Amino acid sequence: MQQIWAQQALLPSGWAQDVLVSVTDAGTFSEVVPNARPQGLQVGILLPAPVNVHSHAFQRAMAGLTETQGPDAQDSFWTWRQLMFRFLDRLTPWHVEAITAFVQMEMLEAGYATSAEFHYLHHQPGGAPYANLAEMSERIIAAAAQSGIGLCLLPVHYQFGGCDGRALTSGQIRFGNDLDRFQRLCGGAKDALEHLPADASIGVAPHSLRAVGARDLQNYASLFPQGPIHMHLAEQLAEVEEVQAHWGGRPVEWTLQNMGLDDRWCLIHCTQMNPQETAALARTGAVAGLCPITESNLGDGIFDAAGWLQAQGKMAIGSDSNIRISLSEEIRTLEYTQRLRDHSRTALATPTRSTGRHIFDQILQGGAQATGRKTGRLEAGALADMLALDAGSIHLDGRAGDAVLDTWFFAGDDRLVTDVWSAGRQMVKEGRHVHRQSILGAYRRTQFELRDAL
Incomplete structure (x- = not known):
């Protein structure tokens, strides 16, 4: 069981504060609780990942x-x-x-x-x-x-x-x-x-x-x-x-x-x-x-x-x-x-x-x-597809609610993404994929072999 706590999160009912989400070994949310005390991994802003x-x-x-x-x-x-x-x-x-x-x-x-x-x-x-x-x-x-x-x-x-x-x-x-x-x-x-x-x-x-x-x-x-x-x-x-x-x-x-x-x-x-x-x-x-x-x-x-x-x-x-x-x-x-x-x-x-x-x-x-994927919302029973944004970024400092999304999309960029989970698998930590180096190595070799393909 994973637990992630966020200062603010976008739930189906709207924005909520101090949200604790619990994720099962099967990669689904078992519980999403606002106004919870901090525990587990702590992030700034938690969103469903599309x-x-x-x-x-x-x-x-x-x-x-x-x-x-x-x-x-x-x-x-x-x-x-x-x-x-x-x-x-x-x-x-x-x-x-x-x-x-x-x-x-x-x-x-x-x-x-x-x-x-x-x-x-x-x-x-x-x-x-x-x-x-x-x-x-x-x-x-x-x-x-x-x-x-x-x-x-x-x-x-x-x-x-x-x-x-x-x-x-x-x-x-x-x-x-x-x-x-x-x-x-x-x-x-x-x-x-x-x-x-x-x-x-x-x-x-x-x-x-x-x-x-x-x-x-x-x-x-x-x-x-x-x-x-x-x-x-x-x-x-x-x-x-x-x-x-x-x-x-x-x-x-x-x-x-x-x-x-x-x-x-x-x-x-x-x-x-x-x-x-x-x-x-x-x-x-x-x-x-x-x-x-x-x-x-x-x-x-x-x-x-x-x-x-x-x-x-x-x-x-x-x-x-x-x-x-x-x-x-x-x-x-x-x-x-x-x-x-x-x-x-x-x-x-x-x-x-x-x-x-x-x-x-x-x-x-x-x-x-x-x-046909049970995703797109932070709620019990859904797949734990989620992303975290850097609330400490100068771009998001003091921003809350819908202004977080507007700032990300129109004044910032994807460098604000710090963590990403797919069905509970945390594949991005501190903005980088956990297998980045091995994936880059194979891709670099491919680029070299295809360098004159056009």
Whole structure:
């Protein structure tokens, strides 16, 4: 039994003082008591730790290498994508494990307790499966065993190169599976997941409307009746045009009419929606998985978070391409893009909750729903996913209540995070991951071996 005492903590009922939390050996809260005397580990500010709802871990190793102009002066998401395809052809299973462990370490140090890994790099260069069909999924799982992060593994179904059903290109061939092989791959990944603690979970991810056939998408919820389902949706203007041309409707329009969305679904990006689509998609109960740093870096567009929340939509935060892993910056970017678009301030605040508090509450709840994880709140029975902030920092000195969150997100950064627990496993102490040096060593070797991959 662990005990952590905090000067102040954010509980489901609101902010409380002198809070003592007790954590069972199974990684759940057994008791959360305000106005308690200090005992156990003492911290300044204790918060629930959110889920990183969308990650392509391997892309972290190419961060910073795609910011020069290529032969096409009209650089875009699509030209970046070709560079990504070229890079991934060099990756071995060992590389993927080392990169993923590093990414998960950075996520934990930023304040995330869980990673939902949208995992589509399945096969060997050239497209031949590994002898173990789930080899690459097992490398993601092995990385989570090193990092201690809570894992929601999302094997990705990727079959076609476009809405017309064309074959995959050379850059996509390592992703490809028909439905039968994909189901077998998921079975192997599920078996391998038993090597992780009991809080690890699995879902599925049809990559997008471009990569999976219409009939399979229409039946996806019945084909996979358990666990979360994640899918990219309406990310790029060219995607909207392609779906309209081949399937007779805009991506969100077609999805709403054909896929029976509900609260099992998490739709990633949704940056190309009109107001009617925003309201209608919010009403399904699905979570919008937002990745503001990546969406800014790739020029995807701006998600209408203000309209989405007005329609009672649910949302979560992810780091997608992992060009930069920062929980505070994802939240800051989400809010600032709304302000820039609408020439406003405090765009996502409410009359009773500050900007930072409202966004934080939303992503805690949305991340828990999108992964089927009993997390996002400091209360008995929930998983002990939590983070501590440095109350002694000059930035937080004298701050209390919602001002703590607003200061962290808008005036500070993730260096304010001192400790992080995932299902009771304390993986970050004094701002650093407990296995930082060994994880860094493997990642440094990987960087050296991939130094000329682009």
